Structures are given as structure tokens and as C-alpha cells.
Amino acid sequence: MARLSRLAVAAVAAVAALTLASCGSVSTLENILTASTEPNGPVPPASGKVYVFRGMGGRIMSWEMDRVADKLNKSGIAAETYNHVNWRGPADEAIARYKSELRKSPVVLVGHSAGGDASIRFAERLKEANVPVSLIVAFDPTRFGDDVPPNVDRFINIWSSTNFFGGGNVQPDIKFRGHYASLDLRNYWEVLHVNLVKVHGLQDKVIAKIVQLMTLPPQLEGATVPIRYAPPRGEAIELWDSGLPIRAEAGDTVRSIAQKYAVPAWAIAQINRVGTGATLQPGQRLVIPRHLDPLAPGVNPPVTSYVSR
Known part of the structure; x- marks a missing residue:
């Protein structure tokens, strides 16, 4: 019954989100986003793969996720887009690839709405196989998502606590020891569940972070503390780790x-x-x-x- 209830809520979310898709301008937010930083110095060939998940409604509601994958592919990063219900096959593919590699390459997950929830389930499946996930970026996941499992090195949640459709305040698992950042856009009323990924300045920051991870691995050692922040309206927005x-x-x-x-x-x-x-x-x-x-x-x-x- 709980599963049926979740599906019913998600279905209502999809219908209502389609109505809201044309509402709200994100120009205010785009104007204050700071420029993306590209990696400096020699860049070795990228390896690994980025798995991108659409939310409920597929291409209709999460078409920007296809744009994310397209930008990554044009940057030389292998990326593929899936609907949120189709995460098991890609997860098994990632496990098989990782197990077969002599030099291990990163697994990166990006998801919008229910696709953000799917990214966490994907990571949980990899945990069962003792396979790490280098980075998850969730765009306004739902309130039904699981906690971030401990095999994830970095988790970034870009969400709005005022969004009824989405608004998932994803928490790290009690055993999580990675890097965690929660960016709440609640002070930007024009950022809705369906257009949050459409903020191209923010989208480009995510892409730059993934490109950097794939080409120049980050320093992961040392003390780290989870952070949660909600930028005041009008302030430059940073995507911290x-x-x-x-x-x-x-x-x-x-x-x-x-x-x-x-x-x-x-x-x-x-x-x-x-x-x-x-x-x-x-x-x-x-x-x-x-x-x-x-x-x-x-x-x-x-x-x-x-x-x-």
C-alpha cells in the first residue's frame, strides 16, 4: 500500500508539474551565478561514465537531463540518460565495468526528481557489490528517497524546501563519511521543481565539477563536515562540496x-x-x-x- 501511495503522489506530481513548466522565470538566479571554473593545466583523457536519470514523466518533465548528458558528451565525458525506473540495468553495467577494470574509473550519477531517488538506489546496489560511487548530484529529489549510502564519496543536493513536487532533504547515512553539501534554493520563489535544472548557470557548474572529477581527480583525504546552506536572494551562488x-x-x-x-x-x-x-x-x-x-x-x-x- 505504501508503494502504491508513493506512485500515486508521483503521478499527481507529474501532472501538476507539466502545468507549472511554463511558469516562473529563473533569470534572476542565472544572473547571480558565478562563472564555472574549468580545469587548468594538462588534462589527461577522461575515463568512467556518468549515468543521468530523468524524473517522473521522462523526457517531457526532465528533458533538461538530456541536455546535461549532451553537454557532458561534448566535453569528452561518456554520459547516458535513462528514465528513473530503469536504473537496475545501468547499475549492473557499472558493477561489471568496475570489476573488470585494472585501473578503476569513476562512477558518477546525476538525477532530477525521482531520478535523484533512483541515483541513490543505484548507489545502494553498488554498495552491495563493494563498488564505490565518486559523485551523486541530485536536482530536487522527492521526499521519498533513501539516505546517502557510505560507498558514495561526494553527494550534492540542489533542491528547494518550498517545492511540493520534489523538496527532498536527502540525509547522509549514519555510516557516511564522504563529502556532503545541501544547497537549498528556497529564497528563489521562481525556481520550481520542473525548471530547477533549467538554470543553465547552475547546470554548467555541475558539468564543470564532473569534468574536473573525470580528468583531474580531487583530493579526498582529510577531515570533512556536511554543510547545509540557503543563499540569500541576490547573493552569488556557489556549489560547494x-x-x-x-x-x-x-x-x-x-x-x-x-x-x-x-x-x-x-x-x-x-x-x-x-x-x-x-x-x-x-x-x-x-x-x-x-x-x-x-x-x-x-x-x-x-x-x-x-x-x-
Whole structure:
């Protein structure tokens, strides 16, 4: 009965989302997105594959996912798009490929709506086979998704808590030790469930992050803290990977820390629940949002930090 209820809600979501598809402008959001950063220096050939999942309604409701796959393929990254119900076959393909490789290559998953939920189920199937997932990017998954399993190195949730259709606040599993970031666009009323992926500036940031991962693997070692943030309207939007824990020193303020780490003061204040003008106590623990730095070209590290049990 629970499964039927979920399907009924998803069906209603698809019909209503089709009505809303033409509503709302995302121009305000596009205008404040910062430019995507492309990898610098020599770029080795990409390996691995990106599995892209549409939501309920397939191409009609999640046609932008096909655009994502197309952009990745044009960037030299192998990517293929699937409907959200068809995740098992691709998951088995990924397991077989990974098991057959001498030099392991990344598995990356991207999904919109129910496709975001499918990405997590895909990762859970890989966990059963002791296969890691390098990155999952979920665009406004539903509220019925599972937690992020511990074989995932990086998880980024781009969502809006005000969206009835979607609005999935996906949580990391209790055993998850990877990099986690939750970007809530609730301050942008014009960003709806069906047009969230249509924000091309944000879409390009995701693509740049995937291209970088596939060509210059990131440094995964070191302490990491999950972060959750909702950019104030009008502020530049960053797509961070996780949080870096630090300790304040004598004389530090939120603004001085923001300047030191080149991050906005509002983000430090919001993530740590302090005022932007707050004076910090020596030794006070803070979490700073950060991007994962790519390793130098020529370095050949493991593609994952996940250790199977």
C-alpha cells in the first residue's frame, strides 16, 4: 500500500508539474551565478561514465537531463540518460565495468526528481557489490528517497524546501563519511521543481565539477563536515562540496575568517549559526564551506576514499 501511495503522489506530481513548466522565470538566479571554473593545466583523457536519470514523466518533465548528458558528451565525458525506473540495468553495467577494470574509473550519477531517488538506489546496489560511487548530484529529489549510502564519496543536493513536487532533504547515512553539501534554493520563489535544472548557470557548474572529477581527480583525504546552506536572494551562488572544520584564533571575526578563506561571510554565519558581525572565541570550532582541490596532473590516486567492509 505504501508503494502504491508513493506512485500515486508521483503521478499527481507529474501532472501538476507539466502545468507549472511554463511558469516562473529563473533569470534572476542565472544572473547571480558565478562563472564555472574549468580545469587548468594538462588534462589527461577522461575515463568512467556518468549515468543521468530523468524524473517522473521522462523526457517531457526532465528533458533538461538530456541536455546535461549532451553537454557532458561534448566535453569528452561518456554520459547516458535513462528514465528513473530503469536504473537496475545501468547499475549492473557499472558493477561489471568496475570489476573488470585494472585501473578503476569513476562512477558518477546525476538525477532530477525521482531520478535523484533512483541515483541513490543505484548507489545502494553498488554498495552491495563493494563498488564505490565518486559523485551523486541530485536536482530536487522527492521526499521519498533513501539516505546517502557510505560507498558514495561526494553527494550534492540542489533542491528547494518550498517545492511540493520534489523538496527532498536527502540525509547522509549514519555510516557516511564522504563529502556532503545541501544547497537549498528556497529564497528563489521562481525556481520550481520542473525548471530547477533549467538554470543553465547552475547546470554548467555541475558539468564543470564532473569534468574536473573525470580528468583531474580531487583530493579526498582529510577531515570533512556536511554543510547545509540557503543563499540569500541576490547573493552569488556557489556549489560547494563540503565543510572544512577549523578553530578560531584570538581576534578572529566572521568577516575576517571569510576574507582569509575567500568565502562569503553570510555562508560562514549561516552554516555555523552565528551573526555575520560576531566576534569569535579563541579555539571556537567553525565549519568553512570549501571546494575540493584537484590533484596535480600525473598523480594517480585511488578514485575513492570508500573502504568496503
